[in-house]
Amino acid sequence: MARAVRVVVLGAGSWGTTLASLSARNTPTTLWARSEDTAREIDTEHRNRRYLGERPLPPGLRATADLVEAAREADVLVVGVPSHAMRKTLEQITNEVRAWVPVVSLVKGLEPGTRLRPTEVIAECFPGHPVGLLAGPNIAGEIADGMAAAAVIAMQDDAVAAALQPLFATSLFRVYRNTDVLGCELGGILKNIVAIAAGMAEGLGVGDNTRAMVLSRGLAEMTRLGEAMGANPRTFAGLTGMGDLIATCMSPSSRNRRIGEALARGLSIDEAVEALGQVAEGVRTAPTVMELADEHDVELPIAAEVAGVVTGKRTPTDAYRGLRRVAAGDEEDIV
Template sequence: MNPIGRVAVLGAGSWGTTMASIAATNAQATIWARDPDLAAEIHGLHKNSRYLGERPLAPGLRATSDLELAVAGADVVAFGIPSRSLRQVARDVAPFLRPDIPVVSLAKGLERETRLRPSQVLAQELPDHPIAVLSGPNLAREVLDGLAAAAVIATPDPDVARPLQDVFRTELFRVYRNQDVLGSELGGILKNIVAIATGMAEGLSVGDNTRAMVITRGLAEMTRLGVAMGADPHTFTGLTGMGDVIATCSSTLSRNRHVGLELGRGRGIDEIIADMNQVAEGVVTARPVVELAAEHDVDLPIATEVDAVVNEGRSAAEAYRGLRSSAPESEKHSVA
């Protein structure tokens, strides 16, 4: 694959904007925002105050609300689109893409109706394009502030991965390669549910020991489902597994942890979501993850309790009473 000269990023949320800003330091980059006012702010003032405050973006970053213009001549297109909207945007942009160029998913959720991962949705809608996933313990504001971080570009083809590494990295933002697309993508999806559970623990003031237990057992659940679906178990010890769990479960910048925290304090899920200006993918993903677990005959007690809270009206306190009643088995047996 040739070096990448032009990059398009679709979706001007916090993470899409951050990756577009990084790409603009290595290539000519354009970001697509659905809202013309947001596109104008990014293009003219080089900031995204709605999602990233006053943090400056790369001066070379361009922005537009015209989808065809955004991808014109692009050598790679990255999708920073929430899972619920990904298919429609992919379908809309398909006629405008150059043949055979790679497309990269930045999303960390499942399509609710089909339980498909973002890479699978993109493969269905853009079948003639190589698919890659960029994932890791990446809190957008910290990355944009220049704090050291790392991510993984996951794709079966190293020749596709290497140019993507070059265009999406800086001296302080490292991008590693991994051929396990399934495991890398599942880690980013499943950790959101663990973060909600961890936030609930904090909101309930059940103690640091309990939070540590939830994080650790949550990682075991992630690995268990991943292995059952065919992923490499070692992937879950890396950046897209353990790394993403640590960041999302511990940071005050985590949207999913925030949802769990507020649930633990007794607020209702609809009220919490109404007060947020970004998507917490764990809320949308909890039910399809539980359905996937049933399909693969995998026991996920933490995910099951989170699903009951966000979708069935169960209280956080009731969920934690349910987890305490689970009978422990062998620790190693319950991971793999």
């Protein structure tokens, strides 16, 4: 009888813990937590109170604070650490993960300095391994509460994606496939910036019409940059584009939206991040995305205003005044 596939998830934040809980219902799963206290709490009390409160975790989910031990167990490695800590974490286990083990990213940011996407960082750390991502409109708390949701597993090799699908899918969590890794990954990165703009809109009380404008034009910016970089524009109309954008911009649980709301209340970026107490990838990503936009000669007026706010050069009120000064062109000219 074949041995069950063991999934190892690196990162015990809200989404890493939630995904590990899903896979633990299907196959043996180990969750690596940086904190020994968090690993012990998950292992013995089946809770991750810092990120998921009193929601119960599957009793079969195992946790450890030993990164090397976790890496050696992996038949499938899932990376859910923040983008700025990815390389440092993965370099510690480059020689510990067995050859050909698929590596799946949950990360939605860009590496500071290099502007590399998470899958590109993973590919540099684990050359020769199948690399992809899992993304979609996934608010961790709702999924942990048993609400229905869907995601996409994107791999260049569709056969690998098909093999991974049943590891994460449940009756309430549907997993689709896509071979456009670039487009799926960019959607998850770029929507965080639009979500900060949406949060600022909420905090400023600009109205539903303005919020709808920001979301729809934000999607246009995501599509424009994605196609310029070589992605399939149709991807941005799917779960990892429009779906993830809607969830992240509309949910009060969204970290990036909450950062935008805090900025609109007059908090500085440092105060907003400290009050959140978690990583909001859009804060680090916005200035880096503007570098990509310049490199590919793409105009991103919403992203530019957000980048100005998170770097302290503009206020949220200034940002929305700036958006009003952008001349309207042909609405169909989104690419």
